[in-house]
Amino acid sequence: MNRNRYFLDYTLVSLWRRRWKNAALIGVYSAMVFLIASILFFGDSLRRDAAVILQDTPEVVVQRMVAGRHALIPEAYAAAIGQIRGARNIRPRLWGYYYHPASQANYTLMVPADFTYADDQIKIGHGVLRTWAAARDNQLFFKDSDGQALPLTIAETFSGETDLVTADLILMSAATFRRITGTPEGFATDLVGRVRNQQETRTVAAKIVEILPDSRPILREEILRTYDTLFDWRSGYVLVAVSGAMLAFFIFAWDKATGLSAEERAEIGILKGVGWDTGDVLRIKVYEGMAVSLTAFVIGVMAAYAHVYLASAPLFDHALKGWAVLYPQFHLRPVFNGNTLGVLFFFTVMPYTLVTLLPVWRVAIADPDAVMRQLG
Amino acid sequence: MIDLQHISKTYHQGRSNAVAALQPVSLKLADGGFTVVQGPSGSGKTTLLSVIGLMCRPSTGRIYVDGRETTSLSEHFAAHLRRRTFGFVFQNHNLIKGRTVLDNIMIPAYPEGEPFSRLRQRALALLDRLKLADKAGRQVTALSGGELQRVAMARAMINSPSVLIADEPTAHLDTRLADRFLEIAADLAADGMTVLAASHDPRVCNADCVGTLISMHDGRLLDNKQSMP
Known part of the structure; x- marks a missing residue:
């Protein structure tokens, strides 16, 4: 010592x-x-x-592939996947990107399952308002798929704590989304769902490909990876x-x-x-x-x-x-x-x-x- | 008793620049007394002292210290024996700069791990004996040549060794300080310590207090003179 x-x-x-x-x-x-x-x-x-x-996102996302590229998926696929043992809450999801030339930025458009605002209202992330060059009187001006102006009112903004994933996010109703992106009725961007037993996600994914050969399941663990x-x-x-x-x-x-x-x-x-x-x-x-x-x-x-x-x-x-x-x-x-x-x-x-x-x-x-x- | 049997030392052995500093030497040094090894520069005095004090290993031969063979000791036990049995006063003092006089004196005792208060007390007593009590807190760089040598002696004695080895102890000292060194060495020898010095200074070699004078030349021992102090 x-x-x-x-x-x-x-x-x-x-x-x-x-x-x-x-x-x-x-x-x-x-x-x-x-x-x-x-x-x-x-x-x-x-x-x-x-x-x-x-951690709160779905365990599985199902996309449709055409010629090796991501294509719109028929909403009817949800019912087919729902028949698979262990798969639950399968629902279509609408989302995409919107390029705004004035601000030279891409924004993420998404339709949440529980969107409570009107068709002409949106919920946005902090980054959207900060960068959107043509915001006026709490309104953002979009163009629909036919090139017509479409003003939407900001009903709510996300809290700063979620900025990592919501900075460029715009939430809207399904009807508005379809009007802006030209997505036809009966089709969705992809399908999401949960798996009852977490150990079975890979098995469920394999079964989805078996019954829907043009689909591509993506697991949450793969996204994390x-x-x-x-x-x-x-x-x-x-x-x-x-x-x-x-x-x-x-x-x-x-x-x-x-x-x-x-x-x-x-x-x-x-x-x-x-x-x-x-x-x-x-x-x-x-x-x-x-x-x-x-x-x-x-x-x-x-x-x-x-x-x-x-x-x-x-x-x-x-x-x-x-x-x-x-x-x-x-x-x-x-x-x-x-x-x-x-x-x-x-x-x-x-x-x-x-x-x-x-x-x-x-x-x-x-x-x-x-x-x-x-x-x- | 230190017993050297056929000790030789060759530096850079096996290389083209090999130097035989010590030819086979046999020598017995009794306990106590003041022994001086004299000879010109390069005669092997310092090497002889280094070999005796376990500062280096001989190339051949055996050394017994109080009957214990030391040449085959591991580095750890050799260091232990060196610390307990020998105290060194180097020609250039070799004190550690940036440390106080007291620190320098206590450093050889650190591996022993004795309580600080006891160690400090012992170091202060040595300083007092060597008339350096007022210099305890000084940096060694602030001392004169004579003071440095006395600090080096105090450091050599901190572990109460039975043998004090001094290499050219008066090389940098004036006559008054050389006499002072001889006085201290004589005192220590009188107390029963074996004092072994290498010197070519006539003031040391011819001093009355020197009991044994060993002469060296070209790494060999010449005739030895022994007298009773």
Whole structure:
């Protein structure tokens, strides 16, 4: 116990003695941890938000494919699918995209099952009103499939908390949707439904294809997986972008680690000369490495937390949120992911600590006499 | 008792730049007393002291310290024995910069892990004995040459070793300070400590307090003079 206290005390005094050098090292190190942690936190939050939002969505979506492309599906297919054991609440869904030339943006149109407003009323996301160039007197002006103007009144807007998926969303009645998109009666964009036993979703999907060969069932778990892949891809893209900074850091760390200064070599020789063994010397150097890397880790992680969750990640939001048609303005909800922190710790703290030990070990295993002679 | 049997030391052994610093040497050093190894630069004095004090391993031969064979000890046990049995005063003092006098003196005892208050008390007592009590909190860079050497001696004695080894202890000292060193060395020898110094300084070699004088040349021992202090 006392031994460790002495070694710890020795380490702290050593760090303080080279405080400016260590401060510079911690600064660069923290910046690198900050960059990586920001990307990982961002990805975690997006994935979590996607999972939360998708948890209430149907387990299965059925599309119709014609010549390999998504086509309108007859509403009668719902009845056929409803006959499959385990499938329930199969209903047609109307949705699509609407391009608005003045704002040069695509909006998502959707008909909810429980739309309570009139045919000339709509419910919209925050991003729609923000970007729609021709909004006037609480009205948005659409064109129907025949090119005729169609004014619709905003009855309600979504709350900001759902901005991730509602920023570009416009909800309307089925009749209005059909008028704008030209979707004929008896057809829908796709069908959605639930599966009684979650373990059976793949079996139900296989049966749907069996009875309706031109259909393509998409499972919720597949959508989640797609989101995960998308966020992973975007995180990877940004990681590549910051890899230059990471490489610079590792070169810096390697340079520091592989070349001990004459003063450091002298100190190791003296310590061994006065009776410390190799393990004692390595121990204080491990403590030094841990102190530097842990401090940098804590600073980097805390800065990344503030950057992502308090400041909404201004450094990366366009790169990482760019999957949406409209950039949603929202605050990410903090996610504590032990795996993320563990991986980050393993790949930032451990390599530095080990790399700094190598040259110390090389000097420390030499006879004290040999080290002293090199010092003259 | 330190018993050296056919000890030799070759640096860079097996390489083209190999240097035979110590030819096979056999020597017995009794406990207590003040022994000086004299000889010109490059005669092997420092190497002999390093080998005796387990600062390096001999190329051949065996060393017994109080009957215990030390050349085959593991690095851990050799360090333990070095810490407990030997205290070193290096030619250039080799104190650690950026630390106080008190810190420097206590550092050799850190691996022992004794309570801080006891260790500090012992270090302060040594400083007091060497008339450096008022320098305890000073940085070592602020000390004079004589003070540095006394700090180095205090550090060498912190673990109460039975053997004090000093390499060219008066090399950077004026006559007054050299005499002061000899006084302290004589005191320690009188207390029962074995004091072993390497020097080519006549002030040391001819000092009355020196009990045994060992001469070296080209890594070999020459005739030895022994006298009773």
